[in-house]
Amino acid sequence: MATQRAVRLRINGRDHDLTLDSRVTLLDALREYAGLPGSKKGCDQGQCGACTVHVGGQRVLGCLTLAMQAEGREITTIEGLAAPDGTLHAVQAAFVEHDAFQCGYCTPGQIMSAVACIHEGHAGSDDEIREYMSGNICRCGAYPHIVAAVRDAAARLGKGTSL
Amino acid sequence: MTSPLNPELKRRTLVQATMMTGAALTASGAAQAAAPAEANAVRQPVKHGAVGSSLSRADGAVKVKGTARYAIEQPLARMAYGVLVQSTIPAGRIRAIDTAATRASPGVLAVYTHESGFRINRPKRDLEGGAATEVFVPLQDNLVRWNGQHIAIVVAESFEQATEAAALVTVAYEASEALLHPTDSRAHPQPMDAIKAEWGDAAAAFASAPVKVEGVYTTPREYNVPMEPHACVAAWEGDRLTVWEPSQWVGGARQVISEWMGLDIEKVRVVSPYVGGGFGSKIAPHPHVSLACIAARELGRPVKVSLTRPQTFTGLGGRPRTHQRLALGATRDGQLVSIVHEGWNETAIDDTHVEPTNSVTTLMYATPNLSSRHSIIPVNTVNPSWLRAPGENPSTYALETAMDELAHTLGMDPVALRLKNWADQDPKAKIPWTTRQLREAYAAGAEAFGWSRRNPAPRSMREGRELIGWGMAAGTYPVWRQPGEAKIILHADGRVEVHSGGVDIGTGTYTILAQAAAEVLGVPVERVSVSLGDTDLPRAPVAGGSQLANILMGAVHTAAVATRTELLNLAASDPKSPLRSARVNDLVLENGQIRPSRRPTGGVAIADLLKAVERERLEVHRDTFPTGATEAQRNAGNRSFTLMQPATASGGSAHAWSAQFVEVRVDEDFGTVRVKRMVAAFDSGLVFNPKLARSQWIGGMIMGIGQALLEEGLIDPRDGRVVNANLADYAVAVNADVPEIQTISVGIPDLQATPRGGKAVGELGIVGVAAAISNAVFHATGKRIRDLPITIEKLVGA
Numbered sequence: 001m002a003t004q005r006a007v008r009l010r011i012n013g014r015d016h017d018l019t020l021d022s023r024v025t026l027l028d029a030l031r032e033y034a035g036l037p038g039s040k041k042g043c044d045q046g047q048c049g050a051c052t053v054h055v056g057g058q059r060v061l062g063c064l065t066l067a068m069q070a071e072g073r074e075i076t077t078i079e080g081l082a083a084p085d086g087t088l089h090a091v092q093a094a095f096v097e098h099d100a101f102q103c104g105y106c107t108p109g110q111i112m113s114a115v116a117c118i119h120e121g122h123a124g125s126d127d128e129i130r131e132y133m134s135g136n137i138c139r140c141g142a143y144p145h146i147v148a149a150v151r152d153a154a155a156r157l158g159k160g161t162s163l
Numbered sequence: 164m165t166s167p168l169n170p171e172l173k174r175r176t177l178v179q180a181t182m183m184t185g186a187a188l189t190a191s192g193a194a195q196a197a198a199p200a201e202a203n204a205v206r207q208p209v210k211h212g213a214v215g216s217s218l219s220r221a222d223g224a225v226k227v228k229g230t231a232r233y234a235i236e237q238p239l240a241r242m243a244y245g246v247l248v249q250s251t252i253p254a255g256r257i258r259a260i261d262t263a264a265t266r267a268s269p270g271v272l273a274v275y276t277h278e279s280g281f282r283i284n285r286p287k288r289d290l291e292g293g294a295a296t297e298v299f300v301p302l303q304d305n306l307v308r309w310n311g312q313h314i315a316i317v318v319a320e321s322f323e324q325a326t327e328a329a330a331l332v333t334v335a336y337e338a339s340e341a342l343l344h345p346t347d348s349r350a351h352p353q354p355m356d357a358i359k360a361e362w363g364d365a366a367a368a369f370a371s372a373p374v375k376v377e378g379v380y381t382t383p384r385e386y387n388v389p390m391e392p393h394a395c396v397a398a399w400e401g402d403r404l405t406v407w408e409p410s411q412w413v414g415g416a417r418q419v420i421s422e423w424m425g426l427d428i429e430k431v432r433v434v435s436p437y438v439g440g441g442f443g444s445k446i447a448p449h450p451h452v453s454l455a456c457i458a459a460r461e462l463g464r465p466v467k468v469s470l471t472r473p474q475t476f477t478g479l480g481g482r483p484r485t486h487q488r489l490a491l492g493a494t495r496d497g498q499l500v501s502i503v504h505e506g507w508n509e510t511a512i513d514d515t516h517v518e519p520t521n522s523v524t525t526l527m528y529a530t531p532n533l534s535s536r537h538s539i540i541p542v543n544t545v546n547p548s549w550l551r552a553p554g555e556n557p558s559t560y561a562l563e564t565a566m567d568e569l570a571h572t573l574g575m576d577p578v579a580l581r582l583k584n585w586a587d588q589d590p591k592a593k594i595p596w597t598t599r600q601l602r603e604a605y606a607a608g609a610e611a612f613g614w615s616r617r618n619p620a621p622r623s624m625r626e627g628r629e630l631i632g633w634g635m636a637a638g639t640y641p642v643w644r645q646p647g648e649a650k651i652i653l654h655a656d657g658r659v660e661v662h663s664g665g666v667d668i669g670t671g672t673y674t675i676l677a678q679a680a681a682e683v684l685g686v687p688v689e690r691v692s693v694s695l696g697d698t699d700l701p702r703a704p705v706a707g708g709s710q711l712a713n714i715l716m717g718a719v720h721t722a723a724v725a726t727r728t729e730l731l732n733l734a735a736s737d738p739k740s741p742l743r744s745a746r747v748n749d750l751v752l753e754n755g756q757i758r759p760s761r762r763p764t765g766g767v768a769i770a771d772l773l774k775a776v777e778r779e780r781l782e783v784h785r786d787t788f789p790t791g792a793t794e795a796q797r798n799a800g801n802r803s804f805t806l807m808q809p810a811t812a813s814g815g816s817a818h819a820w821s822a823q824f825v826e827v828r829v830d831e832d833f834g835t836v837r838v839k840r841m842v843a844a845f846d847s848g849l850v851f852n853p854k855l856a857r858s859q860w861i862g863g864m865i866m867g868i869g870q871a872l873l874e875e876g877l878i879d880p881r882d883g884r885v886v887n888a889n890l891a892d893y894a895v896a897v898n899a900d901v902p903e904i905q906t907i908s909v910g911i912p913d914l915q916a917t918p919r920g921g922k923a924v925g926e927l928g929i930v931g932v933a934a935a936i937s938n939a940v941f942h943a944t945g946k947r948i949r950d951l952p953i954t955i956e957k958l959v960g961a
Contacts, residue, residue, distance in 0.1 A: 002269070002323060023323045032322065037236035038229020040439070042390045043472040047890040050390055078229030088227065096223035099858050103669030104226030105390040105439025111227060134899040137890060139390050139440050140669055141865030142858060143901040 007071050011036065012080025018067075026070050027051040027062030030077060038078040038108050042137070049136030052109035052116075053077045059116035078108035081115070090156045091115050094149035102140035110136045114150045123154035212688030214678050214716070214919070217854035221674040221693065222437070222667065231437045234407040235394045235467050242396070243272055245458050245468035246325040247451055248315035248332045249477060250307045253543040253883030254341035254512075257305040257314060257334055264331040265317055270324030272462055274332070275454065276315045277302045281461075283453045286422040288515075289804045293422065294415030296447040297480075297546040298514050300423065301454060307336065308512050309543045310883040311477025316454045318466060343883045345484060345509045345540035352507055352538035355517060360525045360591055363532030368501035372492025376568040379488050380561035382933075382951045384876030384885075386481035386893060387550050391439020393479060394469030395448070397455040403430045404460075408452060410435040411445045411668055412705035413698045414801035416452075423453040424460075428802075435696040438668040442866070443549030445668070446707050449479040476888035480516065481876065483508040483547035487520050487561040491568075492532075497575050497583045499528055504535040506561075511546035515539065518547070519554040523639055523930075524562050525591045526818070528584040543883055549707070551866060552926040555640050556933075560951070563636035563934035568947065571621075577635055577938070578605050578614065578822075589816035597815035597916045600846035601637065603909040604822035608635070608844035611905055612824035621945035629828040631839075632943025638931030640923040641810035642817035642848075642916045643710040645800050647718035648701040648786040651680060651726045655779050657770035659684060659691045661722075664801070665703035665715050666696040670925055671855035675712060676719050678852065679919075683723035686755040686769065701784065702801035709819070709923035710807070714787075716851060717918030722785035727752050729783055730769060737776040741767050787918060817916035819923035820846040823864070823935040829943040834958040836940055838868050841932075842905045848922035849912040856924050861904045863928015869896040870929070871936035872952050 002021045009016045009029060016034045027044075030036045030053070042050030044063045051062035054076040081089045091114045094100070101107040113136045117123055122132040129150045130143070138146065209215040225231040250257075262274040275281065283300040287293020301313040315332055319325035342350055369375065395408040404426060410416040413433040421428040438445060455468040470478045485508045492501035506520030521535040550556075570577040582605065588595045609615065617633045618624055624631035650662040661680050667673045673693045681688035694700060704714060734740050734757045735747040742750065742757060751760045758766030773781060788797060800806040810817045826839040841864055850856045873894040877886040887893045912920025933951060940958070941947050948957050 002327070021321060021323045023327075024321075028322060031236070035238065036229075037232070040233075040390070041469075042392070042439075043890045045472065045889060045891075047472075048390060078227075082228055088224070092227040095227050096219050099220060099223075099854050101220075101226060101669070102671075102858055102862060103390065103438060103440040104222070104231055105233065107226050108229045130899045130901070134897040137390065137895060137897055139388055139442070139866075139895060140858070141862035141896070141901070143865060143896075143898045144861060144904050145858065146898065 007068060009034065009067065009070060009075060010073070011075045012077060020067050022068060024067045025063050026053065026065040026067045029067035030062060036077055036079050040105050040108055042106065049113060050106050050109040052112040052136065054112060054116065059113055078111060081111065089115065091149070091153040094153040098145045098149040098152065100145040100149040101138070101142050106136060106138045110138065110146055114153065117150060118154045118157055123150055126151060212678055213682045214675070214851050215849065216678065216852065218674055218678060218688060218852055220671060220855060221677055233391055233437050233439055234409045234435060235396050235469060237396050237407045239396065239398055239465040241464045243318050243320065243462055243464045243466045244322040244325045245316050245318045245455055245466050246329040247313050247454070247468070247470065247474060247478070248317065248329050249474060250310060250312045250314050252307055252336045252338050253310040253343060255307050255336050255338040257307065258337045259335040260315065261333045262315070265328045268324065268328035268331055270320040271317060271328045272320065273318045273458060274315060275302060275458065277305050281457050283423050283457065284425055286419045292803050292805055294412070294418040294447050294803055296548050299450055299546065301450045309477065309545050311545065311885065313450055313454065313478065316458060316468070318458045318462060341543040341883055342512065343542055343878065343880060345486070345507060345542055350540050350542065352540045355537045355539060358519050358521060358537050360521060360533060360535040365501045365503045365532040365534035368532035369490055369492040369503050372500050373495050374493045374569070374572055375490065376565055376572055377490040378565060378568065378949050379486065380564060380949045382485045382557050382560065384481060384484050384878065385550055385870060385874050386476060386876060387442040387444035388475070388890065388893065388895060389440025389442060389444060392470050392472055392475050393445070393449055393451065395452050395455050396465055396467045397459040398465035399460050399463070404456060405432045405434065406452065406456065407434050408448055409438045409441070409445050410448065411438065411441045411666055411707050413664055413666060413696055414702055415446065415705055416448045417698045418802040419448050420452065420456060424456055433698045435666050438666060441668045442551045443553065443707060444479055444481070446549060446705055451478055472890060473888040476876070476885045477545050480545045480547035482550035482553065483510060483516060483518050485518055485520050485557040487557070489561045489565050491565050493569055493573065497573050497580050499530040499584045501532040502530050502535070507538040507540050509542050509544060509547065510539045512541045512543050514546040516547040518557060520558050520561065522554040523558040526589065527562060527586065527637060527639065529586040529590055551863065551929045552640055555926070555930050559636070559638055559930050560933045563931055564937050564949065567634065567934070567938040567941065576619065578609055581605065581637060589811065592811045592816050594811060595815050597813065597817040598846070598848065598911060598913040599820055600909045600911060601820040601822065604820055604844035604846055607907045607909050608822040608824045608842050611907060612842040614824060621942055628831050630831055630943040632827045632829060632939035632941070634935045634937065634939030634942055635822065635824045636931040636934035636938060638821035638823060638927060640709060640819045640927040640930055642819065642922045643708040643807050643809070644713060644917055645704055645806040645808055646786060646788040647703055647714035648784065648797070649715060649718040649722040650701050650782065650784045651722045653726065653769055653773065653781040655770055655773040657690060659686055661691060661693045661719055662700045663695055663703050663715055664698055664700040665711050666706045668706050670706065670712065670859060671852055672712065672715065674855060675851040676715055679716050679719040680723045683720060683727055685753045702797055704800050708807070709926040712851060712924065713917035713919065713921045716921065717787045718785065720919060721787055722783055725785045726781065726783040729781060730757060730772065733776060734767065734772055739776045740772060741775055813915050815915050817913065817922065819848065819927045821927055821931060823931045825935040825939045827936060827939040827943055829940060834955040836872055836953060836958070838900070838902050838936060840902045844907040844909050845927060846910040846922070847908065847924045847927060848910045848916055849920035850908050850910060851921060853908060857906050859925040860906045860928040863925065864904060864932050865896050865901050867929045867932025868900055868936065870951060871933040875952050
């Protein structure tokens, strides 16, 4: 039987006090309770990557993480990536420049994965980018442009850039 | 000539075209006559933001920031959550459905089954002048027609509660014998005589042909799987209903929803500003949407219903299984003398979907003798539907593979064989092409690919343990068109708005319509904002069949030209205008300024003119309908397929063309196939925005990689269940599957095809890709796999 519990989630540098069913995933907490639907639900079973967010500086799948598991940790979503003045993150800007999406639904997950991919030091070559970006499905087929955007942003950011 | 708006529909032609895209059509092309006089402007050098320039996506910023609101992201108060229950047998009756535990589960607000007694009307299908792509309506009886049919909906305060409660529904079935495979001896093929094609004596010519190839080509069930699952929010305000639905066509969705609910269409609003991919699967709303509307009405609250990813495999259909027997007869020097074709696709047991496997068979090559038939075979499945290039895709797969087989048999280069059988005119309609830059596509593609360095012998090229295969294929997609509307609003604060109910499904409509308006009005493109995807906006047809860009570019251009004329008249005639002493013919609109044509300075900005004449806004609504079109006729274009005109409507045969070149590497030991590089040349006519068009082309090509090598719906032969109904087991191409892709545009503006000279883009990208890959695999391995996808076990076992 599910229980309701108060939980404080720190999302994009701000505390959100929510009362949640213990079964609520981090993805649904963001989308349905915290008013942050930028993270997308594509499969809800960890197969497509559309829900990728950062927890404690690492990319995780929001649909396979319970909200409670993220309590007390820094959560970053696509809404928290741009600078406070609205300036796009280098990866966001590169996605626009290289037209690395069409419908835009996988895009938040792709971008969150790309930021982590660069940070992890896995953007060293196009083949490496392809491999480390393969957990994010894009049915519109923007992959070559995603690779170009990640390559470009990685060059601008330098290796080991902080998240 | 019959008026396109008051057509005497010829049944045969109607059915024929409907087979092509599910569209009814009119018998005439007169509505296309309104080609804007300024269309020649496209030939001038392309300025930043003008039509033809590679502007970045206008909706790019909101999509990368995560602030674009997709359908179910509407924040409405008191939202309730609906979760569907689907059948677990393929045929029979529900004997009993026990919902007691469900109703007692925490948070549950309602459970609806066929016993609830809510009437949902059968919607009108495309062929009947409606917009629906299936006649099935859920919960109207206890019949089970396929495994995975919606049989109940559970609504609760939260998604978690609804999910738990839905799992508690127990169903007792009375199973009946199911028909699961089209090759079952009990199956009844239904010939589609309307798309039959016969000329000469194909059988006799094939029998006496000196060179023959013959094969059976099959494709499995394939699914659209857009990343955004099919999901909606329905909310009532009194007797008015608003549905946030990811839709390729809000006008069509509104029509279907009003029919389902028995509601005056004026009381239905459908909103779809962003769509997370459709590829044909969001053309019409599917049955779950009707349940969201019912639940929202009964509960008096907004209801959000999302199919789970597995439910999307049976809550709506993808491309049906297809089967083609194709025989080509030729002379020893490679001249086709006969094409004999027989194809079928599966359909639902009591519904109709036609995937015309002969749409390209009868179009691509000149042959004195041809015979082609197509049938549909009902089985217990959700009604299949449209997936990128329905018809053209499987048709081209078989034809272009067979042509490769013929080239190999003849010892002739595949490109040379295609040129040898060049069709000077449309072989079926027997009218000239409008434009056909296919020779240019072959040449440009072959040159960029390095085709001349190909050793034609199979297994002749290798690198270490990898066999190298080079294959090619042609592709084509017809140009569909109909009239359209658009509104332009100029504001005194300098903003320019473009309004259309048409939808941007990721194709770039937001961007290119801004370009169209900016070009004529001489304003920076960044100042133009485009609103789309809402039935409150000017009526628009479906974003499908690669038609919408051409239709709306024509409509926006027409509206922009009219806006310019009104502005200049205002400048020359309004007593408060700074330019009131000028004659209208002496005024020009340039760089956002109205000025006398002989004076480079002294202009007045559009915004300043509006302020001077004390107008807050100037609103211009125009269309490309023939003069005198009635409201009913305009609605028909918005709510049905009846105004869609076929490729032959303008007196010429209008099609987009392509040539695909592919290199594969096949591991000799393991049989793994990797696509190493792809080059394609496209004739899509005038390309409105090369950057965004390339995205669509490569998107199609990548979907083609999936079709060729990965995608296959696996059906349990015991119970018709889709075994791999998820994104891990129904594999689509991921980043690591995709190589470098080069695209080349060889099109020229085709003003006979469309008002601005564009042809098809999005659907075209996938056509021919599977054949090119299949041909490359044959070249690498000497093994001809005629059953998609080409998987390791087929290659190793062949």
